[in-house]
Amino acid sequence: MITQLLAIARNTFVESVRQPILYILVMASGLLQLFNVFLSMYSMGFGDSAEVSGDDKLLLDIGLATVLLCATLLAAFIATAVLSREIEDKTALTVISKPVGRPLFVLSKYLGVAGAMLTATAVMLLFFLFAIRHGVMSRAFDDPHIPVIVFVFGSLAIATGVAVWGNFFYGWVFSSTAITILLPLLAVGYVASLFLTHNWRMQPPTTDLTPQVLMACAGVAMAMLVLTAVAVAASTRLGQVMTILVCMGVFLFGLLSNHFVGRHAFVNYPVQQIAEAEAVSDRDGDFRDAGDTWRLTLRGELRDELSPGDALHYATNPGGIAMLTPTQRSLEGDPTRERDVFSPESGPAVVVLATPSARELTIVNVGGANVRRPPRAEDYIFTAPTRTNAAARVAWSVTPNMQFFWLVDAVTQAHPIPPRYMLMMTGYGAAQIAALLALAVILFQRREVG
Template identity: 55%
Template structure:
């Protein structure tokens, strides 16, 4: 008996064909993006901007030395450097999106691809992936320029000298990249912008890695001496922000031309930076009165979620007015009152010092102040009638005297608009607050949700777009 002939599974064949089409569109979009003259022009403009930032930051008169990785005038350099990368890369994303999508629609070239047939969702996804690859490539080079500027530092006084390794290796990477691109363009007809960019990316990365191993005096010190992981995390978050802004540009390009796409991207850019002020403060309405400086865990330990459980906390500002005994207390990790660890509670009118009243099953459940040490601003909190507290207080939590009020309309608007403050870590670095690696995972998840939503919007807008 002969064996049956193997046949290709139709679903598997369809998936392979779709993947092949997606990769083809992505590759062509990426190549088309980096071939544009504006691509290398904006990359070089970002490098020039970092040089200007180093010079201008010397006039900020910074003097504080409390930050972990930057201090003095370098705090302004950090802000200006990240802002330069974010602003120029956003402009680049708008230019790329219009050239690979809206211009193809206007010139009817998109029709030849869609009629293959290639599904419109697949077409938009491929365009986004290709454009994102180009934007991230440019952003990586721009961010390395920024890291060079941070390594160089501001020359605030006459005794400060130029960082030799930074100057030499940056110049060498640029000269090699632009020189080879010019030579291949002249003799072989290779496209100058794409060739220069492809050579510049590894060249500038190698130059930075070599520079990390040397100090200003050309003495080998090892990368661990000059590497600044917190600033690198801030740079990675800027890259995530650019993915979101690129998705905005792709969605806008399905219906708008180049000028309006740039205007819309600029509007989302500014609105995203101000969304906490414009929308967020109305979504969650509460005012914190203090910050927890330290926590004294009780013995034996408890979770502060059963009647009679106590916790002692010390507040950050000893000059504030004393919180009276018996006052209801709320706390949480956010100064706006988001995600409070203490749910709404009733008003406890008994004596919080007496255990019999605290454990009274007829008393309203609450978390109240049991005792106060005015000299040290230390408060002992007690759980009344098994109030369901989510967790004990932590150092850095914010103290509130009332539950947070929610505005559903403002919350929905605040959630929909990309919040670029999520990606802006400059303030945390300049204020000396360490950024946990877990924050990168949370930011990555937020980026994924925003990109997925914006791509869905782009596909929806493109479904009814006439491309014929």
């Protein structure tokens, strides 16, 4: 079974990288990155402490968007070339008629296409990283980064020359040869450029290394793998044009799903955001025992009036998803009396103890409410539990959410991307890929191939 899987995947990979459209879209992506460097100089950016600043912020945004758009189109073209066309030409029957199950056939095709897509996306991302390394020349006295220009165009010249020579004398496939040679050349060239300034002077490689940008590139690569699974699933039943439309539709709706359905899935409105939280009376600091008291300093004035005894909820996001407080109700007694605070009949609940000012709250745990953790800075506070719209939640959950993979905003706003988020993003992408491949198997199971 493993031998069959690897054999079909290898043949699919070779067939995919030989597609002329792969070379065309990769080169188009590189050309667009060149244009992006010049177009971004009109954003009138400003400097800050982020890894990219000023006009480079716009370059980061449109550069990664270019890679993602080209990868989406490429996934649709390649998937239809290696699966839909094989079904229509009856060539898939020669494989399925052997002891190869349809699920194994679909999985093998996905692995082969995904390998080709990773290769193409890696080249496109290297073009993008070179653009970021060069940077936008916003001022008249800015000098071009000569090593970047030499490494990029030198790699292109070598790869193209070898591919033309091999095609003419040995019959090598031009597109696959050029891409195979170009990938390592660009990778070595990018690493070498980190050691050089714009005028060929040596520097430590960490001077211009941008790990947060590399994480954003990894997010785009993960999104590409998900879109490849979409393309494979669509190509089991649809032709090339419809597969492209489905991929673009999923891509666009995935980017906008938070607005169209996500905001209706969980309905709640924060009254303010916490600027600082400190324990007033809490022996173990977990805010889980009856009588534990905390003081909250808010970023602004409360949008709703709160009185002592009112229930308070808090969460890490403004939509109220995954509340950190349990289901609770307002206190009927007096939160300043110990008898009411420690009585099991009064809670469990987190309630307002006092409101010293419009930007300050004192809260108390009544009856030992089992909160997930104490309040922290950046948490949002609410006066009511979050309502759930089942239909919107299902639609939001099954749609591949491209915003989870789009980490550009975190980079431009100088918010460090934690490794834990990268692991969660990878798990989410793997779950989406598994679901889409299961759908592809279902669609292909009764497809006539002979």
